[in-house]
Amino acid sequence: MTEPSFSDISIVSCGTLSLELNHLQQEGIIDASQILYTTPGLHQDIHELERQLVRQIHKAREKTDKVLVVYGGKFCYVNADEPTRQMRTIIDEQGPGVARIEATHCMDMLADETERDAIAREVAGGEPVWWMTPGWVKFRKLVFKGWDKGLANENFPRHTGGAVVLDAIGYMDRYMEENPEEFLDYCDWMGIPMVAYPVTLDRFTSLLADQARKLHSGELPA
Template sequence: MTRKISFRDYAIVACGTMIPELNYLKETGFLDAQIIYTAPGLHQVPAELEVQLQRQLKAAKQTAKKIIVVYGGKYCYINTRDSYRTIDTVIDEVREDGYYIARTDVENCLDMLADGRERDNLADGQKVWFCTPGWLKYRDMVFKGWDKANANENFPQYTGGGIMLDPIGFFDEYALDHVEEILAFSDWASIPLEARAVGLERLKEVLISALSEEDRTSRAHQQ
């Protein structure tokens, strides 16, 4: 018998950048949980990230006793005023007895879709700018406040161009109706952008690893 995992007792609080992938997992039946999103691109505005993340965590606690926070730990939240304040500090401030809250054990959204070794293989020795579908779909929010000068300061260093880690066939479908937008983004960034299929197994395992020990143990014994 195929092993089955359920998230029905959980609420997911996630960065809006991950909407394409998480909604796909929900629509295809893997992720049977309520998903509450913060706005995409809040890594640029840590104060607003704190406000939205804590607000959504409080909302999630109204519907579930177990919560998974789909955020990275190293790059998604950087407090330049207080280097000791991390995203886990922000989460801990709304913890309370009787609730299980776990954060995905990854560095950022890229790490949710492909680990460092896979990204190195895709880069093939080149300096590559990696992104996910959400970075393109919500680019107005992800790059809010950026102008051409900001783009010129950041993107040209990626001499290997840009690679979208695409586990859901987003790029080809998006290009059917938005090819001009993709070309405009590449022109703005001054690098070409292509997609590479990476599959969903990495993201699924990241989510499963965030389950409570009891639920992981139960899954391991299901055959």
């Protein structure tokens, strides 16, 4: 199947995935007209997430009439006050020409559930794993904004398989070499070991391409 062009498409993404998207753009794998980002870690502040997302979609439409949103559907936007208001609702409200990548969260964009289960069996003997992408490491202060050691202790240690970073860009090798003390401090704060697991960008690229085709054909995402 011919790979679609992104030249007439703007991408609006959570900043947590900026490392992967910038890599794809720099390598010429995608040729998006522009890529706009929201602040990493806004899943903790859904009202600010919605405000920034809608603002960036409007900004994107100043340049292109097609917009591809790179945000998970199930876990990135959880509205406790309005449970029926979901990420799908926000996208639908933007009208035609706006599609969203079909994935539950950023980790799912890099490795689907079946692959993650296989990785957990390989590196953690099937024990519960805290999944991360390189953006969760680079943007730690934003992703875990407001978390103290007590909150960390409530959440991380139950993941007895440790933290696994799905790394498709070789970020962790550079990070551990250049910032070994920072890496060790991160692991100490979490209270669990952190390991990198190499993956490819094939799934991510395929998911992006699927929505680009829908946008070109005029087909709205389901």
